[in-house]
Amino acid sequence: MWDLPVGKSEPGEPITETAVRELHEETGLTVKPESLKVAHIIHGAWGVEAPNGFLTVVFVTHEWDGEPENREPRKHSQVRWVDADAIPEEFVETTASALHRYLSSGLQVSLDGWKYNPRIDGAVTDAVDLE
Numbered sequence: 001m002w003d004l005p006v007g008k009s010e011p012g013e014p015i016t017e018t019a020v021r022e023l024h025e026e027t028g029l030t031v032k033p034e035s036l037k038v039a040h041i042i043h044g045a046w047g048v049e050a051p052n053g054f055l056t057v058v059f060v061t062h063e064w065d066g067e068p069e070n071r072e073p074r075k076h077s078q079v080r081w082v083d084a085d086a087i088p089e090e091f092v093e094t095t096a097s098a099l100h101r102y103l104s105s106g107l108q109v110s111l112d113g114w115k116y117n118p119r120i121d122g123a124v125t126d127a128v129d130l131e
Contacts, residue, residue, distance in 0.1 A: 002082075003092040004058065004099075019059050026072050027079050030065040037061065038108070040098035045113030058098045 007022030009015060016033035023029050039060040047054045070079040082088065084103055087096060094112050101107050 001090050001092060002088045003095050006056070006095075015057055016059070019057070026076065028066050028069045028071050031061050031063065035061045035063040039102040041109045042094050042098055043109065043111050043114070044094065045111075056094070056098075058095070058102070060102065 005023050005026040007018060007025070009018040010021075013021075014033070016036050019036055020031055020033050023031060036059040038057060040058040042056040042058070044050070044054050044056065046052070068079045068081060070076055084099075087099055091099075094110070097110055101110065
């Protein structure tokens with residue numbers, strides 16, 4: 001199963017610093033926090049360690065130093081660049097959706113697993129189907 005480099009913020013750590021740290025820890029790539037731009041935000045209704053919901057912020061950058069390497073082989077079988085037109089089918093669904101939406105200049109926020117009240121939110125019953 002493929003995914004983007006991910007991780008959790010340390011107490012008091014800004015989200016951009018989290019992204020920089022996790023990217024370097026997992027891939028060896030170095031980016032500057034100011035080079036990061038928000039590509040997509042995923043609001044999940046639940047998670048293993050977040051039963052009340054969580055936010056995943058997907059960043060994009062066009063400036064980095066280094067070549068990707070697998071710096072956490074106990075967690076990942078490989079790390080590599082993937083062509084934007086050939087995102088693997090065996091990709092974490094929410095992250096793949098975020099990537100596809102970013103690449104197609106689509107919605108910048110997606111909701112995963114949330115149910116809505118049609119009286120309040122119109123006809124939308126599951127935000128995964130917003131497109």
